[in-house]
Amino acid sequence: MKKITVENLVRKFSLKVMAGENQLGKMITQSRVHRPGLEFVGHFDFFPTERVQILGKKEVTYLHKLSKEERKIRIGNIVHYHPPCFIVTAGAEGLTYLTHHCVEQGIPLLLTNKPETTSEFITKLDAYLVKELAQEIAVHGVCVNVSGIGILLRGNSGVGKSETAHTLIRRGHRLVADDIVVLKKLSPQTILGTHDEKTKEFLALRSIGLLNVVRLYGRKAFQDESRIALDINLTKWEKDALYNDLDQKLQYTDYMGVKIPSMEIQLQPGRDVAGLIEAAANNWYLKQQGYSAAEEFMSRIEADMSNSAGE
Template sequence: MFTNYSAELTKIVRVFQLENILPDLDLKGRVITRKEINRPALQLAGYYYRFDNDRVQVIGRVEHGYLESLEPEERRLAICHLFENHIPCIVICKNLEVFPEMIQYGMKYNVPVFRTKNTTTDFTAEMIFWLRSELAERIMLHGVLVDIYGEGVLITGSSGIGKSEAALELIKRGHRLIADDAVEIKKIADQTLVGTCPELIRYMIELRGIGIINVKDLFGVSSVKQSKTIDLVVKLESWDGTACTYDRLGLGEDYMEILGNKVLCNTIPVRPGRNLAVICESAAINNRQKKMGQHTAREMEEKLRNQLDK
C-alpha cells in the first residue's frame, strides 16, 4: 500500500516563480495532492459534471479570451461558480490581465490567484512533469545507485558483501554516485523509475574500517549526481560452488519488480579476486548494447546453429 504524497503550495510558487496576486492569503499548510492540472474551459461555460476541483486550475489565452467575450454579469457568475467549488489555486499564464472578479472571489472563497509570464503550453508541461516527480509513488531500497556510462545501475546484495567498495572503485574510474546504502526510488511514469538519495546522506559513502566519506568533497562535483533513471539491477551474492543457477551465456533474462515495473537483473556471484567494478561496467555496457539491438549471446547462438547446420 503506497502513501499519498503532497506538494506544498509555497514550494510551487518558489519553484515556478509565480506572482502572488493575493498576498494577504496565507499559503502555509496548503498542499496539492493531484499530479494532473486542469484548464477550466468547460467549467467557465457552465459544465461542471465530473469536475476535478482538487487540481491546479490554469487559465490560458483561450479561457481568458472567452471570459473577455462575456457580458460583465455573465463573467462575474462564471468566475464565481469556478471559485465556489473550492479549487486549490488558479494560475493565469502569459501575464494576462487578472479580472477584478478573480480578486473578489479569491478573497471571498480563500482561493490563491497566481500569474506567470510563461506560455500556457510551457507552464502546463513543466508543471505536470514536476508534479509527477513530486507526488510519485516511491519506495526505499537498500543498495547503491551509480551512473555507469549513462546507465543507472542499482547494486543490491546483503550487508557487507561489497556494494560500497564497488561503488568507490567505479567513482575512481570516472562514474558518478547517486546514492549509497539507501536509494529512494520514484515511479514517475509507467516505464520510468528514478532513483535519488535522502538529503541527510547525499553524496556520502560508508566504508567499513574507514567510516563515512563525502564523495563530492573528495572526488569533486563531477563524481556525483542527484538523480538517475534505473536501467539495470546488479545483484551481488556470495559465491556458491554447488549452485548451477548462474547464467553462463546470457540468453535468459531475470527481472526484479520495483513498484510494479520490471527491471533487468543480473545476479553476480562474489568471491575473492573478482573485480566487481569491471563486472558492473561490463553489465552496463552490455545492457546499453541490447537497447541498441546488439545481443551478443543471441548472435553467438545463431552462429552455433549455422555451424551445426553445415
C-alpha cells in the first residue's frame, strides 16, 4: 500500500501548521478526504477515520455556535479516532479550542492560505491524493500524446520506439516518457502514464544520444502525464503476417486490471509508422464518437446491392 505524509500536503499546498508540528510524519493512506459533518452531531457508523478531515465554513460555524462543554464533547468524539490531520479552509479565527484538542491528541491541524472555497480545495486535494496513492507499475516503453490521445509504445529494445516518438514530436505531438513509463491506476477504467522524474523531458536516440525535447522543440513538445487510451506494440516486419481486414478484431492489454485497447504495427524501412500511429489515434477517437469506417463501408455495399436487386 502506497503512503504519503502529512508533511507532503503541507509542502504541496503551502499549508500553515497550527498544531502538531512534530506529528507531520503521520502517514496518509486513503485517497479521498472527508468532511465530518454527521460525526459532529454524533453519527459515527460510517466515519472514515483514516481519511484527511476537512473543516469548511459550515463545520466551523456549527462548532462556534456550540457551548464550551458541548464543543468539548463533539470534538473529543472525533479526535478520539486520531485521523491523520485536520485541514481548516474557513480561517483560524476563534479556533483555539480545536488547536487545544489537536495538541493534546498529537494530531496535525493545518490551515489553507489561498483564497478559495472549501469545494475547490477538496477537488484539488482529492486529485492529488488519487495520483499519489494510486497503484502503479513501471513498464519499458515510450509514452506519447498524439492529438490529445495518450499512447503507450512498446516493443523490443532497439526496434525504434524512441525514433518513432521523435518523428511524432516533430509533427507537433508530445512526449510524456521515454524508456521507463510509470503507469498509475486512477480508477477501474483509467490508467495514467507519466515519467519517473529522472527521465523527465529526455528522449534517448541511438547514434545521436540523449535529447532534451523541451530545449530542442519548446514546451509544446512535452507534457507530464496522459491518460492511456491505446497500447501499440512495435514489431519487426514479417512477410505475410499482416492482413488487410476491413475492421481489425479489437485486442486488449491488461494493466493492473484495466483493459487498454491494443494493436501491433510492424516496422519496415520506408513505412510511415508515425503516420500509422496518428491514424490509429484519430480512428480510436472516431470510434469513441460512435463512428466506424468499416460499418459505413458495409452499409454502402448493402445499399448498392439493394439498389441493384431492385432494378
